[in-house]
Amino acid sequence: MALPVLLLLCTAPLVRGHGSGVVIDSCEDMELHHSGLSPQTAPSPFTVTTEQRRYGLGEDVIVELQGPASTPFTGFLLEARELGSKSPVGSFAIPEGAAQLLTCSQRANSAVSHTSGFNSSYVQVTWRSEPSRDIKAVHFCASFVQNSATFWINVTSPVLTFTNGRAARSAGALTTSTDNGSLQPGSLVKSAGPISSADCGVTKVCFSQPSNCDPAVSASCYFMSAKMLAGGEAVHFEMTGPYEGYIAFGFSDDQRMGNDDIYVCVMKSNGQVEVEHMYSTGRSKPQVLPLGNVYNITTSLQNSVISCVFTTTNTISIEGTSGFNQSYYLLFSYGPSNNGSIRIHMGTFTSNKRININNPLVVGKDDVPDIIKAHGSLMLIAWMTTGSLGMMVARYLKKMAKGKKMCDKDLWFMVHVGAMCLTVAATIIAFILVFVHSQDWSGGAHPVLGCLVMILSLIQPIGALLRCGPQHHLRYLFNWTHFLNAVVIKSIAVAAIFTGLDRIDSDDGWLLKVMGGFFAWEVLFIIILEVHDWVVKHRDDTADQMESALVKGDSCLIAVYLLGNLCFLVALLVGIGEK
Numbered sequence: 001m002a003l004p005v006l007l008l009l010c011t012a013p014l015v016r017g018h019g020s021g022v023v024i025d026s027c028e029d030m031e032l033h034h035s036g037l038s039p040q041t042a043p044s045p046f047t048v049t050t051e052q053r054r055y056g057l058g059e060d061v062i063v064e065l066q067g068p069a070s071t072p073f074t075g076f077l078l079e080a081r082e083l084g085s086k087s088p089v090g091s092f093a094i095p096e097g098a099a100q101l102l103t104c105s106q107r108a109n110s111a112v113s114h115t116s117g118f119n120s121s122y123v124q125v126t127w128r129s130e131p132s133r134d135i136k137a138v139h140f141c142a143s144f145v146q147n148s149a150t151f152w153i154n155v156t157s158p159v160l161t162f163t164n165g166r167a168a169r170s171a172g173a174l175t176t177s178t179d180n181g182s183l184q185p186g187s188l189v190k191s192a193g194p195i196s197s198a199d200c201g202v203t204k205v206c207f208s209q210p211s212n213c214d215p216a217v218s219a220s221c222y223f224m225s226a227k228m229l230a231g232g233e234a235v236h237f238e239m240t241g242p243y244e245g246y247i248a249f250g251f252s253d254d255q256r257m258g259n260d261d262i263y264v265c266v267m268k269s270n271g272q273v274e275v276e277h278m279y280s281t282g283r284s285k286p287q288v289l290p291l292g293n294v295y296n297i298t299t300s301l302q303n304s305v306i307s308c309v310f311t312t313t314n315t316i317s318i319e320g321t322s323g324f325n326q327s328y329y330l331l332f333s334y335g336p337s338n339n340g341s342i343r344i345h346m347g348t349f350t351s352n353k354r355i356n357i358n359n360p361l362v363v364g365k366d367d368v369p370d371i372i373k374a375h376g377s378l379m380l381i382a383w384m385t386t387g388s389l390g391m392m393v394a395r396y397l398k399k400m401a402k403g404k405k406m407c408d409k410d411l412w413f414m415v416h417v418g419a420m421c422l423t424v425a426a427t428i429i430a431f432i433l434v435f436v437h438s439q440d441w442s443g444g445a446h447p448v449l450g451c452l453v454m455i456l457s458l459i460q461p462i463g464a465l466l467r468c469g470p471q472h473h474l475r476y477l478f479n480w481t482h483f484l485n486a487v488v489i490k491s492i493a494v495a496a497i498f499t500g501l502d503r504i505d506s507d508d509g510w511l512l513k514v515m516g517g518f519f520a521w522e523v524l525f526i527i528i529l530e531v532h533d534w535v536v537k538h539r540d541d542t543a544d545q546m547e548s549a550l551v552k553g554d555s556c557l558i559a560v561y562l563l564g565n566l567c568f569l570v571a572l573l574v575g576i577g578e579k
Contacts, residue, residue: 027079027088027102027104027105027111037149037151039143039151039152039153040150040151040152041317041319042317042319043261043279043289043317044144044152044155044290045067045068045071045146046065046066046067046071046073046142046144046152046155047064047065047066047067047142047155047157047290047292048063048064048065048140048141048142048155048156048157049063049064049066049157049158049290050062050063050064050140050157050158050160051064052160053158053159053160053161053295054160054161054162055129055138055160055161055162056129056162057129057130057131058128058129058130058131059128059129060093060126060127060128061126061127061128061129061138061160062124062125062126063078063124063125063126063127063140063157064122064123064124065078065122065123065124065125065142065144066121066122066123067121067122067144068121069121070121071121071146072119072120072121072146073119073120073121073144073145073146074114074118074119074145074146074147075113075114075118075144075145076112076113076114076118076123076142076143076144076145077102077111077112077113077114077143078092078111078112078113078125078140078142079104079110079111080110080127080138080139080140081139087105087107088104088105088107088110088111089110089129089130089138090110090127090128090129090130090138091107091108091109091110091127091128091130092109092110092111092112092125092126092127092128093109093125093126093127093128095112095123095124095125095126096124097120097123098114098115098117098118098119098120099112099113099114099115099118099123099125100112100113100114100115112125127140138159138160138162139156139157139159139160139293139313140156140157140160141154141155141156141157141293141313142154142155142156142157143155154315155292156292156293156313156314157292157293158291158292158293158294158295159293159295159296161295194215194216195215195216195223195225195238195239195240195307195309196214196215196216196217197212197213197214197215197216197223197225198216199227199360200225200360200362201360201361201362202360203227203360204225204226204227204236204360205225205226205227205355205357205359205360205361205362205363206223206224206225206361206362206363207223207224207225207249207330207332207351207355207362207363208221208222208223208224209221209222209332209349211364212362215240215241215305215307219242219303219304219305220242221240221241222240222241222242222247222332222334222349223238223239223240223241224237224238224239224240224249224330224332225237225238225239226357227360228324228357228358229311232324232325232358233313233324234311234312234313235311235312235313235324235357236296236309236310236311237249237263237308237309237310237311237312238307238308238309239263239265239307239308239309239332240265240305240306240307240308241305241306241334242304242305242306242334243267243301243304243305243306244334244335244336244346245266245267245335245336245337245338245342245343246264246265246266246267246306246334246335246336246337246342247264247265247306247308247332247333247334248262248263248264248265248266248278248332248333248334248342248345249262249263249330249331249332249333250262250263250280250330250331250332250333251316251318251328251329251330251331252318252328252329252330252331253318253319253328253329254329255329255331255350255351257280257331257348258280258281258282259280259281259318259319260279260280260286260318260331261279261316261317261318262277262278262279262280262286262331263275263276263277263278263308263310264276264277264278264286264342265299265306265307265308266337266340266342267301267306267337267340268340269339269340270340272299273299273300273301273306273307273308274299275291275294275297275299275308275310276288276291277289277290277291277292277294277314285342286342292312292314293312293313293314294310294311294312294314295310295311295312296309296310296311297309297310298310316328324357324358325356325358326356327354327355327356328354328355328356329350329351329353329354329355330350330351330355330363331348331349331350331351332348332349332350333345333347333348334346334347334348335347335444344441346444347444347503351363351364352364368504368576368579369437371433371434371436371437372434372437372504373576373577373579374430374433375430375433375434375437376430376497376500376501376504376576377573377576377577378426378427378429378430378433379426379427379430379450379453379493379496379497379500380497380569380572380573380576381426381569381573382422382423382424382426382427382430382493383423383427383453383489383490383493383494383497384494384497384518384519384522384565384568384569385565385566385569386419386420386422386423386426387419387420387423387489387490387493388490388522388565389419389562390415390416390417390418390419390420390423391486391490392529392558392561393412393415393416393419394412394413394416395529396529396533396554396558397412397415397551397554397555397558398410398412420460420461421461423457424457424458424460424461427453427454427457428454428457431450431454434450444499445495445499446496446499446500446503449492449493449495449496449499450496450500452492453489453492453493453496456485456488456489456492457489459485460482460485460486460489463478463481463482463485464482467482494519497515498512498515501515501572504576504579510575511572511575511576514568514571514572514575515572517568518565518568518569518572521561521564521565521568522561522565525557525558525560525561528557529554529557529558532550532553532554532557533550533554536549536550536553537550
């Protein structure tokens with residue numbers, strides 16, 4: 001049976017009523033009296049911590065109340081209680097400094113509070129467990145008053161579990177529990193068992209990518225679950241996924257980053273996997289919070305899969321909303337870390353609706369925004385159809401419309417310029433759309449590849465406008481530079497399309513498979529065209545016969561290519577539209 005500890009604070013009216021800190025009337029119901037104010041819902045800057053995570057009968061436990069040096073607190077009340085009971089357990093030693101012992105529920109020295117004139121950012125007290133009682137766990141929870149109008153309640157410490165032996169002091173190191181209840185400091189915490197999708201929608205909320213994947217079966221499954229424990233005062237969380245550096249899930253009031261309560265499973269600089277509690281404000285890097293009341297932590301990094309399992313009574317708290325019985329959007333992200341510090345995420349997925357973790361279900365992912373669909377569609381059309389057409393016309397069809405002019409230019413040249421102008425225009429529009437939507441730099445290779453395509457796409461027409469004349473002795477430099485830059489752009493664009501489709505693809509990878517076929521179709525016909533031209537040029541034909549064979553053969557091959565190209569393009573556009 002878990003034993004929480006509650007620390008009650010005195011707000012300004014309460015401080016005025018009990019300036020001495022003798023707040024015995026708050027012992028029984030743990031409510032603030034003489035105060036019409038409400039507690040803060042944002043995370044508390046003050047923490048309650050202990051030097052150990054286990055304790056034995058009659059053993060002393062050091063409890064520390066602390067906050068930023070620049071933000072002292074001016075009042076407090078501290079008790080240790082069993083979960084679900086109003087009777088305090090254990091007793092406190094006589095504290096040093098501006099603190100005093102209180103008698104609550106007729107139990108001497110069962111609470112600690114401030115004294116008159118208290119103003120500090122640190123308090124240390126000693127709590128002693130009862131020498132002859134089978135206590136399973138003890139839990140410290142605190143409330144702090146900062147000033148006359150600002151206070152927090154239910155700021156909790158990690159749970160201390162009971163052991164028959166002496167507790168091991170971990171000093172923040174990760175530990176592994178052995179069968180006899182002792183601890184081995186400094187070892188990596190191993191998962192108590194494999195995380196799986198069993199009981200999803202029955203006893204727990206599950207959220208994953210790919211949808212409905214089972215992390216016990218697939219190592220590529222990003223997965224989190226939340227299970228409300230009996231009494232509704234604690235939640236058991238699981239998260240796992242392919243290792244890049246960290247995985248994280250959060251609760252939000254919308255489907256975008258900012259104002260989110262987050263838990264992170266990250267590889268630290270000491271080579272150990274740890275759980276961190278964070279809060280994001282705006283689109284800046286989330287701030288690390290005190291871990292608070294998080295216990296029964298097990299972590300692992302095995303076979304390139306990182307996992308964290310833990311239980312917490314920390315209330316979900318975002319601006320304007322707090323509590324386990326509220327509805328939130330679920331966010332999941334993953335990315336690299338550097339010396340234990342998380343970097344910008346490489347990928348994210350979001351629930352398609354608000355979720356109440358009291359109601360078990362399998363959560364669906366959010367649909368891809370229309371503006372992202374438009375971005376992907378434009379890039380696909382630009383670099384797999386219009387761009388390919390422009391390049392093929394310039395390489396294979398120069399002789400097809402020999403002598404025909406448009407605006408005093410060769411017809412093939414005008415078709416080439418028109419197709420490539422459409423390609424660059426579509427690329428610019430797609431580039432603008434995605435940045436307007438994201439308003440930030442996302443992680444991974446995709447945005448880097450996209451920016452390279454955009455830059456090189458602008459360089460290509462500028463270089464063409466500045467080219468020298470056809471008869472200039474340096475014309476070959478332009479020809480080769482123009483050709484090589486086109487090949488580089490095309491290669492990077494194809495890579496960008498693959499990485500972009502991977503972000504929105506279905507569980508079976510259908511879009512990537514079709515894109516693979518699309519690309520293979522284009523490569524196949526380029527090879528066929530090159531072989532055809534080589535064979536024709538090496539036959540013993542006259543110049544007119546060779547030219548006629550090239551025109552007829554290349555025209556037919558390109559017509560067949562374009563027919564297949566349009567089929568693949570339509571299939572992908574329909575697939576993107578259905579996301």
